[in-house]
Amino acid sequence: MATHEPLLLKNMSQPGYTGSLADYERAGGYQALKKVLGKILPADITEMVKKSGLRGRGGAGFPTGVKWSFIPKDHPGPRYLICNADESEPGTFKDRQLIERDPHQMIEGMILAAYAIGVRTAYIYIRGEFALGAKILERALAEAYQAGYLGANILRATFELDIYVHRGAGAYICGEETALLESLEGKRGLPRIKPPFPATHGLFQKPTVVNNVETLANIPHIVARGPEWFAAIGHPPKSSGTRVFCLSGHVTRPGNYEVPMGITFREIIYDIAGGMRGDKPLKAFIPGGASAAFLTPNHLDVKLDFESVAQAGSMLGSGGITVMEEGTCMVWAAENLLHFFNHESCGKCTPCREGTSWLLQILRRIDHGHGKADDLATLLRLSGNIVGRTVCAFGDAAVAPITSTLQYFREEYDAHIREQRCPLRPAPVRELITVGREA
Amino acid sequence: MRSIFSPAAQTRIPGLIARYAEKRGALLPLLWLAQEEQGYVSEEAMKEIAGLLGLTPPQVYETMTFYTMYHRRPIGTHHIQVCRSLMCALVGTDHLLGWIHAKLGLTTGQTTADGVFTLSLVECLGSCATGPMMQINDDYYERLTAEKVTRILDDLKRDGTCPLASGPFMFPEPTAK
Numbered sequence: 287m288a289t290h291e292p293l294l295l296k297n298m299s300q301p302g303y304t305g306s307l308a309d310y311e312r313a314g315g316y317q318a319l320k321k322v323l324g325k326i327l328p329a330d331i332t333e334m335v336k337k338s339g340l341r342g343r344g345g346a347g348f349p350t351g352v353k354w355s356f357i358p359k360d361h362p363g364p365r366y367l368i369c370n371a372d373e374s375e376p377g378t379f380k381d382r383q384l385i386e387r388d389p390h391q392m393i394e395g396m397i398l399a400a401y402a403i404g405v406r407t408a409y410i411y412i413r414g415e416f417a418l419g420a421k422i423l424e425r426a427l428a429e430a431y432q433a434g435y436l437g438a439n440i441l442r443a444t445f446e447l448d449i450y451v452h453r454g455a456g457a458y459i460c461g462e463e464t465a466l467l468e469s470l471e472g473k474r475g476l477p478r479i480k481p482p483f484p485a486t487h488g489l490f491q492k493p494t495v496v497n498n499v500e501t502l503a504n505i506p507h508i509v510a511r512g513p514e515w516f517a518a519i520g521h522p523p524k525s526s527g528t529r530v531f532c533l534s535g536h537v538t539r540p541g542n543y544e545v546p547m548g549i550t551f552r553e554i555i556y557d558i559a560g561g562m563r564g565d566k567p568l569k570a571f572i573p574g575g576a577s578a579a580f581l582t583p584n585h586l587d588v589k590l591d592f593e594s595v596a597q598a599g600s601m602l603g604s605g606g607i608t609v610m611e612e613g614t615c616m617v618w619a620a621e622n623l624l625h626f627f628n629h630e631s632c633g634k635c636t637p638c639r640e641g642t643s644w645l646l647q648i649l650r651r652i653d654h655g656h657g658k659a660d661d662l663a664t665l666l667r668l669s670g671n672i673v674g675r676t677v678c679a680f681g682d683a684a685v686a687p688i689t690s691t692l693q694y695f696r697e698e699y700d701a702h703i704r705e706q707r708c709p710l711r712p713a714p715v716r717e718l719i720t721v722g723r724e725a
Numbered sequence: 726m727r728s729i730f731s732p733a734a735q736t737r738i739p740g741l742i743a744r745y746a747e748k749r750g751a752l753l754p755l756l757w758l759a760q761e762e763q764g765y766v767s768e769e770a771m772k773e774i775a776g777l778l779g780l781t782p783p784q785v786y787e788t789m790t791f792y793t794m795y796h797r798r799p800i801g802t803h804h805i806q807v808c809r810s811l812m813c814a815l816v817g818t819d820h821l822l823g824w825i826h827a828k829l830g831l832t833t834g835q836t837t838a839d840g841v842f843t844l845s846l847v848e849c850l851g852s853c854a855t856g857p858m859m860q861i862n863d864d865y866y867e868r869l870t871a872e873k874v875t876r877i878l879d880d881l882k883r884d885g886t887c888p889l890a891s892g893p894f895m896f897p898e899p900t901a902k
Contacts, residue, residue: 299899364746376810376849379894386893414794415850417863422893450744455753455792458848472745472752472778474791490746532853534812540854541897576811576849606853608812622811626848
């Protein structure tokens with residue numbers, strides 16, 4: 287296997303690197319900003335990002351430069367930039383690391399993005415639980431103001447920018463960009479109906495760009511080394527660049543690994559993450575966060591790029607790869623994830639609000655040995671009534687664990703119902719995990 | 726009416742409101758500030774915040790109750806939040822709950838009689854490679870074992886802090902080549 291030069295994790299991979307402004311500058315930080323600020327036209331930066339092929343790293347994979355170019359040029363403003371640091375997709379923990387170990391990398395990305403789209407006020411919406419991350423960002427922003435990278439007359443160019451940290455307060459849905467906007471406006475985080483899109487009617491109904499942490503962290507590298515260089519990394523033209531993949535579950539070496547897109551699941555699971563814990567056989571894996579459909583050992587040679595994973599019937603999503611060994615009960619796994627989706631459904635759309643509750647109850651019944659003969663048909667019918675019938679993508683995500691485990695592990699569901707018990711001897715976890723929580 | 730905010734907190738309020746083109750944008754930050762002051766958000770706090778932002782108290786209430794991290798009543802000094810999502814469950818949430826139960830006798834939703842610890846189960850905290858894990862107040866505690874849990878709970882009860890809290894996150898940690 288080829289060795290990979292890390293891009294986003296490069297600085298923090300040096301022992302002793304603290305993420306301070308001094309460390310970041312010593313590693314070449316803020317050179318991209320100095321290279322372009324006041325020296326090239328904002329539109330040229332957007333053009334560079336378009337040419338680089340960078341696609342959003344939050345989950346949906348929308349081309350970043352194209353998103354920026356949707357901001358109306360003649361709008362009197364204000365316009366807003368928001369860094370989406372609401373990392374809440376189960377299985378995903380890359381943004382946390384990018385924020386806490388190299389905060390200036392994403393801040394420089396934000397300044398460049400703000401310059402490109404003509405923004406003077408930007409926000410970092412960070413999930414409430416990341417209290418440490420919020421503190422680190424506040425400290426880094428203070429350093430950046432002090433050094434003249436933020437505030438008025440940045441680097442003596444006629445460009446000004448303020449960045450504020452805004453903490454969420456425990457709601458997965460606020461990672462959805464229109465729910466995030468509602469939350470930032472001080473409201474319940476209910477997704478908006480699109481159109482209009484945030485590019486024209488975003489925060490306070492003004493033109494707004496929302497970009498993920500990892501997306502923004504890529505910008506200084508693209509600006510410093512050129513779009514052609516970036517576009518050649520990974521699996522171009524549709525999947526350029528690296529991704530920080532988050533390995534979790536039953537692998538020997540879980541953690542964050544940055545690799546060029548286009549390597550296979552087999553490589554990342556067996557070569558990079560050290561293979562299966564205790565050399566047990568792999569039973570299933572989730573390729574891109576809890577919203578992505580389960581895949582099986584038959585999919586190990588699928589490439590980690592947007593198109594290949596979509597062709598395999600799932601999605602690259604947020605880059606969270608969760609690996610499960612032989613012996614893991616798939617009904618239990620689906621039930622666990624449905625608990626998540628039921629808990630996090632914002633309640634706006636009836637199919638999702640009511641449907642996730644019914645799906646969870648039926649899964650729990652099957653898992654606990656009380657499944658009925660027609661339960662699987664009911665699961666599929668309910669799932670079909672959620673998909674495509676909600677304001678945001680949450681509804682589709684919520685049924686993915688069920689439809690995919692039913693597709694690949696139907697026999698396991700049948701056995702639960704036939705034998706009226708879990709044939710895989712459930713771990714005691716489920717008794718404890720349901721105590722006092724939901725009746 | 727007496728403010729629920731301390732003088733130090735009061736000096737921060739105008740700056741927080743000024744960050745947003747519409748005052749209401751400061752609602753979540755002010756709820757955080759109130760919770761820092763009181764340990765929870767009282768009805769008096771909701772009313773005061775409503776007054777500051779030109780909202781009605783029910784508007785503050787309906788927004789606040791959407792978010793799980795704001796408490797409407799006092800809880801234990803140390804709020805233990807155990808991640809229950811799949812990635813942690815695969816590597817031992819059950820054990821972790823067992824260790825906590827053995828040590829404190831708590832199941833989820835309960836507070837110890839001395840008011841020191843409250844236990845909650847929460848969804849994914851973004852710590853999936855380092856489970857099983859828990860968050861206690863602002864701090865993460867990861868890759869937990871029975872020994873670590875005992876030490877953390879003892880330290881917190883005795884000292885109010887514990888050195889096992891996670892620092893800036895990177896996993897795997899970098900190694901010298």
